[in-house]
Amino acid sequence: xxxxxxxxEFFPVPGVRLAxxxxxxKKSGGLDAVLFEFAPESRTAGIFTRSLFAAAPVxxxxxxxxxxxxxxxxxxxxxxxAATGQAGVMDAETCCSAVSQxxxxxxxxxxxxxxxxxxxRLPVERLTNAISQLRDGLDENNWLIAATGxxxxxxxxxxxxxxxxxxxxxxxxxxxxxxxxxxxxxxxTMLAYVATDAAAEAGLLxxxxxxxxxxxxxxxxxxxxxxxxxxxxxxxTGVSGxxxxxxxxLAVFVPELDSLMLELAQGLVRDGEGATKxxxxxxxxxxxxxxxxxxxxxIANSPLMKTALFASDANWGRIVMAIGKAGVxxxxxxxxxxxxxxxxxxGGGKNPDYREEQGAAVMTGEEITxxxxxxSGTCSGTVWTSDLSHDYxxxxxxxRT
Amino acid sequence: xxxxxxxxEFFPVPGVRLAxxxxxxKKSGGLDAVLFEFAPESRTAGIFTRSLFAAAPVxxxxxxxxxxxxxxxxxxxxxxxAATGQAGVMDAETCCSAVSQxxxxxxxxxxxxxxxxxxxRLPVERLTNAISQLRDGLDENNWLIAATGxxxxxxxxxxxxxxxxxxxxxxxxxxxxxxxxxxxxxxxTMLAYVATDAAAEAGLLxxxxxxxxxxxxxxxxxxxxxxxxxxxxxxxTGVSGxxxxxxxxLAVFVPELDSLMLELAQGLVRDGEGATKxxxxxxxxxxxxxxxxxxxxxIANSPLMKTALFASDANWGRIVMAIGKAGVxxxxxxxxxxxxxxxxxxGGGKNPDYREEQGAAVMTGEEITxxxxxxSGTCSGTVWTSDLSHDYxxxxxxxRT
Numbered sequence: 001x002x003x004x005x006x007x008x009e010f011f012p013v014p015g016v017r018l019a020x021x022x023x024x025x026k027k028s029g030g031l032d033a034v035l036f037e038f039a040p041e042s043r044t045a046g047i048f049t050r051s052l053f054a055a056a057p058v059x060x061x062x063x064x065x066x067x068x069x070x071x072x073x074x075x076x077x078x079x080x081x082a083a084t085g086q087a088g089v090m091d092a093e094t095c096c097s098a099v100s101q102x103x104x105x106x107x108x109x110x111x112x113x114x115x116x117x118x119x120x121r122l123p124v125e126r127l128t129n130a131i132s133q134l135r136d137g138l139d140e141n142n143w144l145i146a147a148t149g150x151x152x153x154x155x156x157x158x159x160x161x162x163x164x165x166x167x168x169x170x171x172x173x174x175x176x177x178x179x180x181x182x183x184x185x186x187x188x189t190m191l192a193y194v195a196t197d198a199a200a201e202a203g204l205l206x207x208x209x210x211x212x213x214x215x216x217x218x219x220x221x222x223x224x225x226x227x228x229x230x231x232x233x234x235x236x237t238g239v240s241g242x243x244x245x246x247x248x249x250l251a252v253f254v255p256e257l258d259s260l261m262l263e264l265a266q267g268l269v270r271d272g273e274g275a276t277k278x279x280x281x282x283x284x285x286x287x288x289x290x291x292x293x294x295x296x297x298x299i300a301n302s303p304l305m306k307t308a309l310f311a312s313d314a315n316w317g318r319i320v321m322a323i324g325k326a327g328v329x330x331x332x333x334x335x336x337x338x339x340x341x342x343x344x345x346x347g348g349g350k351n352p353d354y355r356e357e358q359g360a361a362v363m364t365g366e367e368i369t370x371x372x373x374x375x376s377g378t379c380s381g382t383v384w385t386s387d388l389s390h391d392y393x394x395x396x397x398x399x400r401t
Numbered sequence: 402x403x404x405x406x407x408x409x410e411f412f413p414v415p416g417v418r419l420a421x422x423x424x425x426x427k428k429s430g431g432l433d434a435v436l437f438e439f440a441p442e443s444r445t446a447g448i449f450t451r452s453l454f455a456a457a458p459v460x461x462x463x464x465x466x467x468x469x470x471x472x473x474x475x476x477x478x479x480x481x482x483a484a485t486g487q488a489g490v491m492d493a494e495t496c497c498s499a500v501s502q503x504x505x506x507x508x509x510x511x512x513x514x515x516x517x518x519x520x521x522r523l524p525v526e527r528l529t530n531a532i533s534q535l536r537d538g539l540d541e542n543n544w545l546i547a548a549t550g551x552x553x554x555x556x557x558x559x560x561x562x563x564x565x566x567x568x569x570x571x572x573x574x575x576x577x578x579x580x581x582x583x584x585x586x587x588x589x590t591m592l593a594y595v596a597t598d599a600a601a602e603a604g605l606l607x608x609x610x611x612x613x614x615x616x617x618x619x620x621x622x623x624x625x626x627x628x629x630x631x632x633x634x635x636x637x638t639g640v641s642g643x644x645x646x647x648x649x650x651l652a653v654f655v656p657e658l659d660s661l662m663l664e665l666a667q668g669l670v671r672d673g674e675g676a677t678k679x680x681x682x683x684x685x686x687x688x689x690x691x692x693x694x695x696x697x698x699x700i701a702n703s704p705l706m707k708t709a710l711f712a713s714d715a716n717w718g719r720i721v722m723a724i725g726k727a728g729v730x731x732x733x734x735x736x737x738x739x740x741x742x743x744x745x746x747x748g749g750g751k752n753p754d755y756r757e758e759q760g761a762a763v764m765t766g767e768e769i770t771x772x773x774x775x776x777s778g779t780c781s782g783t784v785w786t787s788d789l790s791h792d793y794x795x796x797x798x799x800x801r802t
Contacts, residue, residue, distance in 0.1 A: 118718025317519025
């Protein structure tokens with residue numbers, strides 16, 4: 001069960017073709033292999049997990065991205081190729097070579113991605129056997145089946161799309177993402193692929209992606225656990241003829257990219273494992289943005305807060321607890337706490353006008369906003385999270401069995 | 402359901418008398434008020450929560466401890482008197498004054514403690530009305546009912562006791578503790594009261610308590626959430642005539658105190674909310690103890706690791722994930738991981754000799770040891786935790802309703 005409606009509409013991106021197939025990596029027999037192809041002259045930027053145990057494909061991706069502008073992404077679900085040592089790196093390289101042979105490109109021009117169970121060797125042959133079929137199926141209309149092919153415990157595909165004009169030219173941005181558990185902000189979370197037909201050189205593209213990632217994927221948490229395979233990619237094909245080195249074009253493009261990436265990131269939270277609530281946590285009136293984010297993440301990651309949200313219990317004592325443990329200096333006597341528009345706490349103590357029914361009424365909704373005002377500055381920060389439900393435990397107690 | 406057998410035996414501590422009663426703070430009608438009385442000349446040390454929202458009684462306790470050597474502790478369960486602002490501080494002071502009037506002591510000689518729901522005013526009158534009854538019931542044999550009176554979501558009382566000789570004299574240490582949720586290391590966790598009939602001046606006592614707390618309560622976690630009311634107290638009545646300023650006596654005393662406090666701390670984990678497993682996480686071969694503890698806590702606090710433990714699933718990929726996200730520098734290619742005596746991971750990849758049945762066999766036990774060897778140094782660190790079960794969600798989704 002995910003929170004909120006799902007939109008599956010998208011615009012194809014000129015210069016990008018995709019395909020998905022069932023290569024036999026998922027026991028279910030579902031789609032588990034995806035190929036992206038980008039037009040020549042495309043440029044790509046990436047941000048990756050900060051985990052010490054960055055998976056083999058992440059290591060290879062970083063390397064290939066240094067060496068060449070990617071023409072292909074080969075993505076598999078069902079196996080993370082993580083904690084597989086040097087053998088795992090060779091497996092990922094073998095897959096890239098297979099794409100190279102089937103497409104006449106260089107092995108460095110393919111970037112590999114994997115998501116699924118950690119610690120098992122990748123079934124390389126199943127994946128390489130599927131490549132000719134993937135190549136033959138490449139089509140610019142395949143974004144939705146690609147979004148389905150990268151899913152693991154996700155209950156629905158995540159896709160977002162924007163089309164807008166820059167002067168007389170049309171620009172498209174479309175992206176897909178996957179991830180429902182092991183979601184915590186540390187670079188991009190799990191896998192996300194965004195492409196546009198605008199043109200940009202690689203350095204600018206990296207700056208745009210890093211900034212947009214900081215405001216979207218790095219502001220969400222489902223369970224505070226960070227994946228070994230996180231990757232978020234932004235590719236610019238340039239086919240539209242709109243160049244982002246032009247400041248006017250950039251000014252139109254950036255808000256569209258930001259809103260698309262935030263939609264994808266929030267889509268992960270809405271489909272967070274076992275999620276029954278979509279929760280926005282805003283902390284304002286702080287001395288710095290990082291202070292505000294520190295408190296917001298402390299609230300968003302607290303198991304006691306998350307179980308109270310699941311129970312639709314306006315247990316504001318747990319908000320207080322989570323503020324208290326955040327390790328951020330603040331004056332308790334100045335802190336106000338709101339649930340939706342209802343003021344629960346005023347100046348560090350219970351708001352005398354607050355009645356339990358008011359909090360309970362807000363909590364009946366699927367979309368909840370918690371707002372903390374530190375009343376000590378002008379900075380703010382917002383993060384998004386889900387609740388901790390019985391289904392989270394069920395999903396994660398059963399995942400491998 | 403708690404993990405492992407419970408021992409309820411104890412030795413009374415000469416110079417300490419206790420009483421417990423039902424003052425009407427708990428809806429259940431159970432024991433919820435406890436009074437400790439210490440012999441004149443007793444000395445007391447305390448360690449408290451580092452939460453920004455330290456509860457009113459914690460604020461008063463710190464203040465009174467500066468002013469006088471405590472003669473009384475007044476403890477209530479059912480209400481935390483936290484996030485109650487200046488009114489809460491006055492409420493706690495009123496309770497101390499009531500003890501003072503009933504006992505002929507100074508108000509500063511009473512220390513108040515509260516545990517329970519956050520954000521509600523303390524029902525002061527109910528508590529003060531119970532004080533004469535508590536005073537009349539004081540008895541050195543009441544440790545177990547006191548341990549019961551401080552419980553909230555605990556399923557069983559926690560009590561530990563040691564009796565040993567220092568030369569020809571007998572020394573006793575007895576302690577009680579409470580806590581099952583909102584348990585994370587940040588000073589002492591929840592409430593713990595330890596008393597001995599050894600003699601010690603306040604400075605030495607504080608050093609002993611801080612060191613023992615670091616090795617016990619600060620090494621456990623149930624859910625990574627830190628309480629507003631944590632307090633751990635150590636009182637020395639001196640009645641035995643053994644003075645800890647004597648180095649030989651101290652050398653006998655310290656290991657006994659350490660083992661008692663570790664037993665109490667582990668007792669909290671064994672009774673952790675919804676716990677079905679008692680888990681020891683040891684990280685060794687690190688460059689520093691803090692590196693080792695950083696990784697150990699990352700494993701112990703990971704919701705994905707905890708749900709795998711609940712499912713008795715030897716999902717070592719989640720151990721890898723938790724090591725990877727800890728933010729501790731280490732060389733993945735040198736890391737070995739053991740479950741019990743079974744080596745799962747060798748040099749950063751799956752141990753080729755490992756078979757799933759071996760891990761599954763270890764996981765069937767109630768007491769699990771996870772051991773990580775970083776193979777990069779001589780330091781180590783151990784923490785204790787429980788699993789994340791459906792009952793954890795149920796208990797915390799229903800706590801106020």
